[in-house]
Amino acid sequence: MKAFESKKRHNEIKEQLIKVCLITAASISILTTFGVLFSIIFEAIEFFQMRSFWYFISGTEWSPGVADSKFGALPIFSGTFIITLIAMAVALPIGLGSAIFMSEYASPKLRSKLKPLLEILAGIPTVVYGFFAAITVAPFIVNFFSMLGIQASFNSALASGIVMGIMIIPVISSLSDDVIRAVPDSQRKASLALGMTMSETIKHIVLPSALPGIISATILGISKALGETMIVVMAAGLRPNLSWNILEDMTTVTVRIVDALVGDHEFDSPDTLSAFALGLVLFIVTLILNVISVALIRKFKEKYKINTL
Amino acid sequence: MKNINNTNNNKNLSDNPFYDPSLTQRHKSARRFKIFTITCIAFALSFLVFFLGDMITKGLPAFQQSYMQIDVTYNDQTIASTRKAIDKKYRRIVSRAWLRNIPKMVQESPELMATTQSTWVLVNHQVDQYMKDHYYKIKNKELKIIEDMKAQGKIQLQFNSIFFTQGDSKIPENSGLKSSIIGSILTLLVTMVVAFPMGVMTAVYLEEFADDNRWTQFIEVNINNLAAIPSILFGLLGLAVFINLFGMPRSSPLVGGLTLALMTLPIIIVSSRAALRSVPDSIRQAGYGLGLTKVQVVQDHVIPLAFPGIMTGSIIGLAQAMGETAPLIIIGMIAFIPDSPGSIFEAATVMPAQIFTWAGMPERAYVERTAAGIMVLLSILISLNALAIILRKKFEVKW
Amino acid sequence: MTNNPDNSSNSTINGLTSQESPATKITVRKLNLYYGDNHALHNIDMDLYKNKITALIGPSGCGKSTFLRCLNRMNELINGVKVDGDVIIDGKNIYDKDVDEVSVRKRVGMVFQQPNPFPKSIYDNVSYAPLKHGIVKKGQICDELVEKSLLQAGLWDEVKDKLTQPGTSLSGGQQQRLCIARTIAVEPDVILMDEPTSALDPLSTEKIETLMLDLKEKYAIITVTHNMQQAGRVADYTAFFHMGDLIEYADTETIFINPGKKKTEDYITGRYG
Ligand SMILES: Nc1ncnc2c1ncn2[C@@H]1O[C@H](COP(=O)(O)OP(=O)(O)OP(=O)(O)O)[C@@H](O)[C@H]1O
Ligand SMILES: [Mg+2]
Numbered sequence: 003m004k005a006f007e008s009k010k011r012h013n014e015i016k017e018q019l020i021k022v023c024l025i026t027a028a029s030i031s032i033l034t035t036f037g038v039l040f041s042i043i044f045e046a047i048e049f050f051q052m053r054s055f056w057y058f059i060s061g062t063e064w065s066p067g068v069a070d071s072k073f074g075a076l077p078i079f080s081g082t083f084i085i086t087l088i089a090m091a092v093a094l095p096i097g098l099g100s101a102i103f104m105s106e107y108a109s110p111k112l113r114s115k116l117k118p119l120l121e122i123l124a125g126i127p128t129v130v131y132g133f134f135a136a137i138t139v140a141p142f143i144v145n146f147f148s149m150l151g152i153q154a155s156f157n158s159a160l161a162s163g164i165v166m167g168i169m170i171i172p173v174i175s176s177l178s179d180d181v182i183r184a185v186p187d188s189q190r191k192a193s194l195a196l197g198m199t200m201s202e203t204i205k206h207i208v209l210p211s212a213l214p215g216i217i218s219a220t221i222l223g224i225s226k227a228l229g230e231t232m233i234v235v236m237a238a239g240l241r242p243n244l245s246w247n248i249l250e251d252m253t254t255v256t257v258r259i260v261d262a263l264v265g266d267h268e269f270d271s272p273d274t275l276s277a278f279a280l281g282l283v284l285f286i287v288t289l290i291l292n293v294i295s296v297a298l299i300r301k302f303k304e305k306y307k308i309n310t311l
Numbered sequence: 312m313k314n315i316n317n318t319n320n321n322k323n324l325s326d327n328p329f330y331d332p333s334l335t336q337r338h339k340s341a342r343r344f345k346i347f348t349i350t351c352i353a354f355a356l357s358f359l360v361f362f363l364g365d366m367i368t369k370g371l372p373a374f375q376q377s378y379m380q381i382d383v384t385y386n387d388q389t390i391a392s393t394r395k396a397i398d399k400k401y402r403r404i405v406s407r408a409w410l411r412n413i414p415k416m417v418q419e420s421p422e423l424m425a426t427t428q429s430t431w432v433l434v435n436h437q438v439d440q441y442m443k444d445h446y447y448k449i450k451n452k453e454l455k456i457i458e459d460m461k462a463q464g465k466i467q468l469q470f471n472s473i474f475f476t477q478g479d480s481k482i483p484e485n486s487g488l489k490s491s492i493i494g495s496i497l498t499l500l501v502t503m504v505v506a507f508p509m510g511v512m513t514a515v516y517l518e519e520f521a522d523d524n525r526w527t528q529f530i531e532v533n534i535n536n537l538a539a540i541p542s543i544l545f546g547l548l549g550l551a552v553f554i555n556l557f558g559m560p561r562s563s564p565l566v567g568g569l570t571l572a573l574m575t576l577p578i579i580i581v582s583s584r585a586a587l588r589s590v591p592d593s594i595r596q597a598g599y600g601l602g603l604t605k606v607q608v609v610q611d612h613v614i615p616l617a618f619p620g621i622m623t624g625s626i627i628g629l630a631q632a633m634g635e636t637a638p639l640i641i642i643g644m645i646a647f648i649p650d651s652p653g654s655i656f657e658a659a660t661v662m663p664a665q666i667f668t669w670a671g672m673p674e675r676a677y678v679e680r681t682a683a684g685i686m687v688l689l690s691i692l693i694s695l696n697a698l699a700i701i702l703r704k705k706f707e708v709k710w
Numbered sequence: 711m712t713n714n715p716d717n718s719s720n721s722t723i724n725g726l727t728s729q730e731s732p733a734t735k736i737t738v739r740k741l742n743l744y745y746g747d748n749h750a751l752h753n754i755d756m757d758l759y760k761n762k763i764t765a766l767i768g769p770s771g772c773g774k775s776t777f778l779r780c781l782n783r784m785n786e787l788i789n790g791v792k793v794d795g796d797v798i799i800d801g802k803n804i805y806d807k808d809v810d811e812v813s814v815r816k817r818v819g820m821v822f823q824q825p826n827p828f829p830k831s832i833y834d835n836v837s838y839a840p841l842k843h844g845i846v847k848k849g850q851i852c853d854e855l856v857e858k859s860l861l862q863a864g865l866w867d868e869v870k871d872k873l874t875q876p877g878t879s880l881s882g883g884q885q886q887r888l889c890i891a892r893t894i895a896v897e898p899d900v901i902l903m904d905e906p907t908s909a910l911d912p913l914s915t916e917k918i919e920t921l922m923l924d925l926k927e928k929y930a931i932i933t934v935t936h937n938m939q940q941a942g943r944v945a946d947y948t949a950f951f952h953m954g955d956l957i958e959y960a961d962t963e964t965i966f967i968n969p970g971k972k973k974t975e976d977y978i979t980g981r982y983g
Contacts, residue, residue: 017606024520027512031580032533034573038544041551099351107345109789120355125692127634129663130366130685133670137678138365171355188826192889195784196839196896197816199337201344206838211829222539229541231637236670256543256637263550263641281547285540292539296532305829328800329813333844337812 042285045278052272064242066273073276077242081252085163086227092167093223097174105182106204124172132236135165140237157239157251166233170223181215184306218298225291231256255280370682376471377442378431385423390414403453408485409433436483436676446675478649483676488684493651494659501568501655502632507625510579518587519609538577545574546641562643562658570638575628582624586617619706623699630695636663662688732759735930741795743776750776752954763931765945772951774934778902782818783811819893823905825885827877832869835877835888839896863891864921883914903933919944942966950974
């Protein structure tokens with residue numbers, strides 16, 4: 003009897019132990035997020051103790067590594083912004099168009115083939131896109147525009163923007179396809195029964211209903227573009243350039259982070275720490291975008307009472 | 312009312328009560344819209360085809376390398392000064408890397424000593440590029456020799472085994488993927504050893520044990536956010552925490568693997584949860600009916616059934632980690648690593664980082680190597696994904 | 711059990727037993743429909759009348775909805791459907807090659823079982839189709855059409871102060887009347903209704919029934935119902951379907967009081983298994 007009791011106790015302890023292990027594992031994911039946040043904040047604070055925060059977000063000159071180094075990130079933000087804009091100008095129409103074709107026009111069989119094919123685009127490592135942008139797209143753009151008598155840089159924002167856009171197509175198309183298909187069929191039927199054509203039904207009924215989901219996908223795409231590193235490191239420039247000319251070379255937040263941390267720099271110098279200040283901005287912006295995107299998708303799900311997205 | 316019998320077959324437009332000229336325009340616009348969507352998907356897919364074609368045409372030449380058949384003399388003098396092993400006129404044609412290797416060759420096969428052998432020797436990258444009809448820079452004197460040799464069939468393209476048996480090198484014709492492949496394997500080993508158990512445990516906790524309280528919701532939101540953090544920021548974490556705080560060795564597979572593990576975690580968690588959720592409750596109820604405890608039910612009945620799904624997700628996570636470059640650059644895994652790392656503490660590079668390094672090299676011969684490296688990397692990634700799909704198909708829900 | 715107009719009395723085909731002679735709106739001849747291999751409608755012959763309400767009754771799965779969808783070519787949206795035979799509206803077979811299904815649907819409106827307003831404002835729900843069809847332009851004329859349609863649908867008084875609110879914010883019965891208003895706004899000749907009240911409470915049902923009786927002054931209405939009392943209350947003619955066959959079609963009184971076929975009687979009296 004006693005042996006049985008002790009065995010039972012033993013079992014209980016074991017159960018508790020396992021549960022504690024599980025909780026610990028689950029908590030590590032949280033630790034990681036905060037690890038990322040704090041490790042970045044910590045170094046960023048150190049940077050802002052050496053340099054002015056206001057100049058960082060509003061200054062127009064970024065010149066690390068020299069005696070009179072300046073850290074005004076505005077041209078870096080503008081380059082990031084413009085390349086992201088180009089990427090979305092490519093990814094949004096093509097991604098959305100593909101999603102509409104797959105969900106509204108293609109037979110289920112064709113769709114089940116097309117979707118994984120498109121998702122291959124998402125599985126290609128970004129370093130590969132970077133190589134493609136640098137070696138194929140950039141020279142093409144230079145040649146193309148020189149034919150028109152316009153000079154373009156080999157590190158043009160256009161080249162990296164386009165390739166980045168292609169990379170983001172599946173982000174937009176996959177999620178949009180899911181939300182478009184989640185729009186109840188009764189709405190399509192209602193519109194068609196009123197004598198609307200298929201395209202009118204899609205444009206005026208289906209897409210507006212799916213809009214929160216589509217916006218959510220777009221935001222996710224933007225967030226991906228902002229954080230994309232390899233394509234811009236390999237195909238965009240290093241020069242902070244406050245310009246709207248997409249044929250010029252531009253630099254981005256991620257490029258400058260890499261540039262600041264690669265090579266033998268002293269870790270505690272503002273040159274190196276500036277990477278963490280840029281990283282902090284990137285972290286905050288992408289986090290906010292993600293929160294918005296998740297909130298929108300949740301709203302969409304609640305509206306149509308679906309829980310499979 | 313019209314008479315049914317004679318209007319029935321009437322095809323005259325004016326008699327067609329459903330004729331509506333305003334519809335023509337709308338149908339046209341409907342057709343245009345459909346064509347637009349088809350164009351979109353056609354563009355995306357043709358890009359894929361063009362891109363793969365581009366990589367293959369650029370990369371295929373790297374799987375062959377030019378060799379030249381000449382006399383090589385092995386003796387003490389040539390071992391001391393290897394460039395004397397060959398005729399003077401070939402000095403600007405033969406690869407430095409090959410000559411450098413002569414002492415080792417003699418050491419491996421001593422019977423070579425004091426002989427002169429007609430041997431296929433590796434030529435340098437300029438000659439190789441010439442042989443492949445690429446851009447080259449060769450002096451006229453050498454060019455003539457090469458053309459002669461080519462006419463005699465004494466210089467030709469052979470399978471490039473160096474590409475798989477050598478590590479990185481500053482001499483293009485001597486560079487290969489080996490050290491980066493080994494670096495990738497070591498790094499991913501660390502990644503999986505850390506991420507797999509942690510991810511599965513988190514999933515099991517959230518799916519089977521957690522009550523729906525604030526803490527659980529917080530964890531869920533967090534996992535979601537973790538998945539959305541740009542990969543480069545994980546590099547910052549690795550640098551600030553693993554290297555600077557914990558003092559782990561820079562450029563090592565250990566740091567790289569840990570960094571990638573944190574990135575892979577959300578993928579494994581999400582897919583494992585889906586797999587656990589697809590195990591029907593009846594299985595759990597049956598377990599409880601037998602008087603088993605919750606831990607026993609989960610451990611012995613639920614996890615085994617969910618395992619194929621968990622594996623599928625983990626393989627996809629692994630494939631993603633394998634292609635990741637940005638965070639590894641930050642923690643220094645793009646160092647020049649000619650020799651394969653022996654342990655997870657030594658400096659190493661990984662395949663995508665090797666591709667990145669080669670892409671930045673000025674010599675033309677590295678372009679084909681970069682593209683060939685990409686072909687190898689993509690083949691591995693495709694195989695991994697195919698494996699995941701096969702697993703999923705094979706163990707597709709049986710209940 | 712094919713329905714042959716020649717050997718039975720004429721009643722099966724035109725639904726008439728009495729001397730009155732209403733105007734025929736739709737003539738259906740030898741209509742067959744296949745869902746792949748499933749032969750869902752067998753040789754249906756039927757005349758449907760203007761300014762009358764025709765009710766389609768029958769057990770579940772007998773093909774009522776399928777038949778209804780044949781009348782505005784909505785079946786074509788389903789994969790693998792094959793339609794055979796004639797559906798003649800105003801003297802024209804709508805399955806002829808030179809007939810545009812969009813134009814058919816414009817003239818033959820449809821109200822569904824589940825109220826399905828668009829997630830737009832009440833105003834936009836009604837004005838959406840007329841604007842796209844070019845029936846009206848934005849502005850006062852459009853406002854008038856919206857008001858007129860909502861008035862006809864008996865909804866105007868309830869919603870006139872909240873036209874900008876989403877259609878989905880209305881009650882189920884109001885939503886269904888909004889769907890009717892939206893259909894009327896396109897100015898069709900025929901309104902098809904597939905169990906329009908089955909998802910509604912008795913009070914809303916009553917309102918819709920009253921509405922149907924009002925609407926028949928202008929339109930031909932064909933409605934599917936599972937509710938015998940409803941058929942009795944509103945329908946001028948009733949057609950009984952069974953397993954893809956049109957068993958009996960006559961004026962409602964005949965069908966309910968003096969059915970010609972045993973099957974019909976069994977179904978009406980609830981003896982149907
Ligand atoms: N979309 C479809 N695809 C394939 N078969 C269908 C489809 N819709 C209906 N059917 C088949 O056609 C037959 C008639 O169905 P229909 O929906 O017309 O019946 P119903 O009389 O409207 O039934 P209910 O009273 O339940 O609405 C059934 O056998 C059904 O299985
Ligand atoms: Mg039905």
